[in-house]
Amino acid sequence: MLDDFMIRAALAGIGVAFAAAPLGCFVVWRRMAYFGDATAHAAILGVALSLAFSMSIFVGTMTVALLMALVVNVLSGRGYAMDTLLGVLAHSALAFGLVAVSFISGVRIDLMAYLFGDILAVSRVDLSVIWGGAALVVALIGWRWSALLTSTLNEDLAYASGINPKREQLVLTIALAITVAVAIKVVGVLLIAAMLIIPAAAARPLSRTPEGMAVAAGLIGMLSAIVGLRAAYVLDTPAGPTIVCIAAITFLATSILKSFRHGR
Template identity: 65%
Template sequence: MPDDFLIRAGLAGIGLMLAAGPLGAFVVWRRMAYMGDATSHAAILGVALALAAGLPVAAGTVVVALLVALAVTVLSNRGRAADTALGVLAHSALAFGLVAVSFLPNVRSDLSSWLFGDVLTVGTAELLWIWGGAGLVLALLVWRWDALLTATVNEELAQAAGIDPARERLVLTLALALVVAVALKIVGALLIAAMLIIPAATARALSRTPEVMALWAVVLGAISVVAGLWASLAFDTPAGPSIVAVSALFFALSLVPARAR
């Protein structure tokens, strides 16, 4: 029988993928990979602010992630290129976060856990938070699925159907901020975007409908979590990067039949 900490780690990773799989599909469809990267990098600033204020880390990451998304929207509306705005905000937030953490006592030694995750130390309370947050994101995506899909395919068609594309973008932004807060403990700020993008990109080669692609992203992500934890235990490698590495191997394998066809 696996040890309790391995069971909790596996459950935490699977819980994350229940939300990250469908959300990652929208990230791939909408070409929001850079937005996911910027939001995850900004999470370090949220960690620093939360620790300095004595608030829950999840609250700090959600707030900062939403502020970054809002700032990108404002800059884009003022004529700035979205990718430029995302690049500036992502790296600036990461830099300010790392600087802020350096002023906090007893945090510098634990910084790697926020950057690369520390899923093997997930406790029962954190497991409940991860499943609760992931469940909330999943419920939000299921509720808005048709509207989100229509706005993703064609914004003019969405407007004709009475759907506000800006509202649907806000829904995705909120979901992305919540997933970042949930995933921070599992794969860390530097690797969150990978677990959003890679399983969904792999699932694209196996799917013919949006719903099937979202389901495959969940399944592939969950398998990557279990296989990555096994590899971490067998080869004494960091758990978070091991999970992402296995996911990347699945993506590489998915390219083989596509090339053959």
């Protein structure tokens, strides 16, 4: 069954949606959307380094994404506004990454595959990396769920309950780096943040509890992956962006639903 590239692609998309859902909810609740973007953009530098030192792309991108997230963590609150800091870091990492890739001679790299993903070329090994990483992210967030939720609501309430919000922030940072590394093959660095944010935002009007929102985001993400792949096949469009388009249309639909409900 796994011999069919469409099946592999669908499983890869579902795997990414699975990890992105709970993490994406926290990204939305904590207003970290730009943080996710910055981490993802830094991954292109990881791609360049992986190719230069011939290591696995997964390890390279995860390392750089993690470093990026940690640098942002450390630098935040030291004089620059957060969005300025992230704007500087995200775009410089992307630019340095693109420049670094151009230095690598010999191999002609299909840069587009890393910028926009190449979900139809997912191999069995890629698939196991994606599902392994996704399971790790979901397990990590599931384990820290209550503590993460408490620190998201209010840091001082978390301290008063004996939770260290800085440690929980680190958990999210690590989960984000893993997600970026596994999602790069599926949607590419430019659209990873979309897979995090759009399903979660689309799930918001449908949910009354945080857990419900995470599950709904997961379902919307998986549906977008399956429908998007099918649409890409029929319309002969690039697969990654098509998946994101389907998620965006779902967001539009649930938003309209919400305004109707409010209108009554």
